Amino acid sequence: MTDKSWFYKELGASENTIHWLHGWGTSHASFSRMAELFKKDASNRLYDLPGFGNTPALSKDAGTFEYSEAFIKQLDPSQSHIIIGHSYGGRVAIQLAAKYPDRIKAIILVAGAGLQRKRSLKFKTRAFLLRTLGKLARFSDSLFKTSFREAYTNKFGSTDYKNAGVLRQTLVKAVTEDLSPQAREVRCPTLLVYGSEDTDTPPEIGRKYERLIPLARYEELSGYDHHDILSRGAYQCEALIKAFLKDIENA
Amino acid sequence: MAGKKTIAVVFGGRSVEHDVSILTGLQFLEALDPGKYDGIPVYVDPLGQWWTGTALTKRSHYPLKGDAHKDLQQIHLDLATAAAGRPQFTAFQKSLMGEKRIQIPFDLIVPAIHGSNGEDGTLQGLLDFAGIPYAGCRTLGAAGTMDKVFAKKVARAEELKVLPELIVNRPEKGTFLDPEKIKQELVAALGSETYPLIVKPCNLGSSVGVGKADDIDGLIAALMTAFRLDSEAIVEPFVPNLVEYNIACMNSPDGSIETSAIERPAMDADVLDFKNKYLAGGTPGGPKLDSGPSEGMVSLNRTLNPDELTAEQESFIRGTASGIFKALKLAGSVRIDFLCDGETGEIWLNEVNTIPGSFAYFLWEAAETPVSFLSLTNRMIEEGFALSSSRLGATDAQAGDSKIFA
Incomplete structure (x- = not known):
């Protein structure tokens, strides 16, 4: 394997290929249960995104755009492709569909991220105070050689942030980005599946995508959260995705 | 919608x-x-x-x-x-x-x-x-399969192979089982008093209360255990070199009976620990890779489509399973369990589960013509609607001149 190619696991053999892009902090294995259900219908390529699993990281400051640029090189240029993205993988899918309308046949976002949520005033205030505190900590560290920033991260940083390692900048970029302009550019049919109990990418984000993307279908699965929608929810996702794929074949 | x-x-x-x-x-x-x-x-x-x-x-x-x-x-x-x-x-x-x-x-x-x-x-x-x-199954099929003795009687009437058995009733309060009488009954029912024997409650689906007896004292003890769960117990010969095989059946839309893959469950598979085996993760902040599939019957050790089965044995299992399914007019996804002597290859119909664990979907997904869990639920629901609507035509008392109070 060269540096440029992404690791993937292939499930099933068919002329149709479905490309699977996993979410932050996981690997191709997060789709292993769900993709199993598509084995009969397609060759499923379950990728490890750069920096996760077996694929080496991109440059330190790579964002979802750089991920999508790297990913388009993995795809057969003579065909148009179907992409299923979970969470962060959904961001990459949106970027691709926006920039390469001729190369992408359809995208499916399962708990896809990429849009900012409406936050309460309480949340915004707390976030502002914490950001200021973080800046102060960094400022103090640089002036007085203290190590407040580290303590700050340990106390207030998210699990993803703490575990991000070399991908820390990539994560920060993703968390603060807003893919609304890209979503407006998406021309392919898009399926949006969200779990009603999802607190990371709540249904609100899916509905927002539905408004932005011209050819979008929004489906909400009740009782599922950000992660168990892929395991417990695999069959329900299967039903929705297959119905959607059938509709685009017939269209 | x-x-x-x-x-x-x-x-x-x-x-x-x-x-x-x-x-x-x-x-x-x-x-x-x-x-x-x-x-x-x-x-x-x-x-x-x-x-x-x-x-x-x-x-x-x-x-x-x-x-x-x-x-x-x-x-x-x-x-x-x-x-x-x-x-x-x-x-x-x-x-x-x-x-x-x-x-x-x-x-x-x-x-x-x-x-x-x-x-x-x-x-x-x-x-x-x-x-x-x-x-799923209607009242008759569900009740008929739950009573193991009755199910075996039906199987015998249909010339399906089952083990001989002796039925023992729970003794009246204050009385005890008479070993001599049981010995005589054993000879009458099974042909001889040969150990080991297997004792199970008559009306339970799982392996709860099942015991093995190596002599008459062991038999009395096993019977007493079974009587804590049921008023009737079955005594059957113990199958040496025991291997179990399970298969599922359901009605096909074309009117025939469809059979699934055959499984050979791991022998101690019945010892289920709810907390360890069933509870999947998925709490907020928990590990992201929730190992969802590890649950219930699905996670038990089993071999699907075991290759030691000869074509003859396989067709015996499929034929017998379809036979009992048809005889009792069963419906839904029904799992039928068999006992096999691994040395001689002889196979007996053991029992019928009309609501098997996980609806036996893993057997359907591994069938020669696979049926996904999604289409299994679809088919069971559609069949349920059809069976329920065909059960009763007019329920009105006016129908059939049965009205008495004018």
């Missing part, structure tokens, strides 16, 4: 297999096609009370603690179909103005309760009585 049917899946129940049933019920709900059906979880607690609420859909909420019931709504099955024609549950909601009665309508019930009070025809009979559509 208009035209969506509401499917109430009933699980839990007053049975020793309460916990396994929770998983079977939740798995069925998770495999419902969201484009066609809305699922309602209905949990029957060990006291026999019925509850509903979204909190029931998470494995992490079990076992339900005393205060966990707060998010749930207690419901009652309405036995009189509403004027609108849809069956319904009723619940009472407390408000400022006192208690308010609310209705929760649905279209079909899926019984997912294993063992007594659910798989044995009692729930099915209740639903038939109320005219409520339900999936």
Whole structure:
């Protein structure tokens, strides 16, 4: 394997290929249960995104755009492709569909991220105070050689942030980005599946995508959260995705 | 979406297999096609009370603690179909103005309760009585398979091969089992008093209460254990070099009987520990790779489509399974279990589970013509609607001149 190619696991053999892009902090294995259900219908390529699993990281400051640029090189240029993205993988899918309308046949976002949520005033205030505190900590560290920033991260940083390692900048970029302009550019049919109990990418984000993307279908699965929608929810996702794929074949 | 049917899946129940049933019920709900059906979880607690609420859909909420019931709504099955024609549950909601009665309508019930009070025809009979559509076996098939002695009688009448057995009734209070009398009965029923023997309660689906006896003292002890669970016990010869095989059957849309893959379960597979084997992760902040598939019957060690079976043995299993399925007019996804002497290759029909763990979907997914869990739930629901609507034509007392009070 060269540096440029992404690791993937292939499930099933068919002329149709479905490309699977996993979410932050996981690997191709997060789709292993769900993709199993598509084995009969397609060759499923379950990728490890750069920096996760077996694929080496991109440059330190790579964002979802750089991920999508790297990913388009993995795809057969003579065909148009179907992409299923979970969470962060959904961001990459949106970027691709926006920039390469001729190369992408359809995208499916399962708990896809990429849009900012409406936050309460309480949340915004707390976030502002914490950001200021973080800046102060960094400022103090640089002036007085203290190590407040580290303590700050340990106390207030998210699990993803703490575990991000070399991908820390990539994560920060993703968390603060807003893919609304890209979503407006998406021309392919898009399926949006969200779990009603999802607190990371709540249904609100899916509905927002539905408004932005011209050819979008929004489906909400009740009782599922950000992660168990892929395991417990695999069959329900299967039903929705297959119905959607059938509709685009017939269209 | 208009035209969506509401499917109430009933699980839990007053049975020793309460916990396994929770998983079977939740798995069925998770495999419902969201484009066609809305699922309602209905949990029957060990006291026999019925509850509903979204909190029931998470494995992490079990076992339900005393205060966990707060998010749930207690419901009652309405036995009189509403004027609108849809069956319904009723619940009472407390408000400022006192208690308010609310209705929760649905279209079909899926019984997912294993063992007594659910798989044995009692729930099915209740639903038939109320005219409520339900999936799976009808009352006759469910009751007939739960009574192991009766099921074996039917199998013999159909010339399907089963082991000989002796039925022993629980002794009256204050009396004891007479070893001499049992010895005589053994000779009469099994041909000789040859050990080891297997003792099991007559009316239980799982391996609970099953014991092996190596002599007459062991037999008396095993019988007493079985009598704690049932008033009747079956004594059967112990099959040496025992290997078990299971297969599932269901009705095919073309009227024939479809059989699934055959499995050879691991021998100690019945020792189920709810916490270790069933509870999947998925708590907020927990590991992201929730190992979802590891649950219930699915996670047990098994070999699918074992290659030691000869073509002859395989067709014997398929033929016998279809035979008993047809004889008892079964429906839904039914698992039929066989015993085999690994040395001689001889096979006997052992028992029939009309509501098997996980609805045996893993056997269907591994079948020669695979049936996905999604299409299995679809087919069971459609069959349920068809069977329930064909059961009764006119139920009006006017029909057939049976009216007495003019």
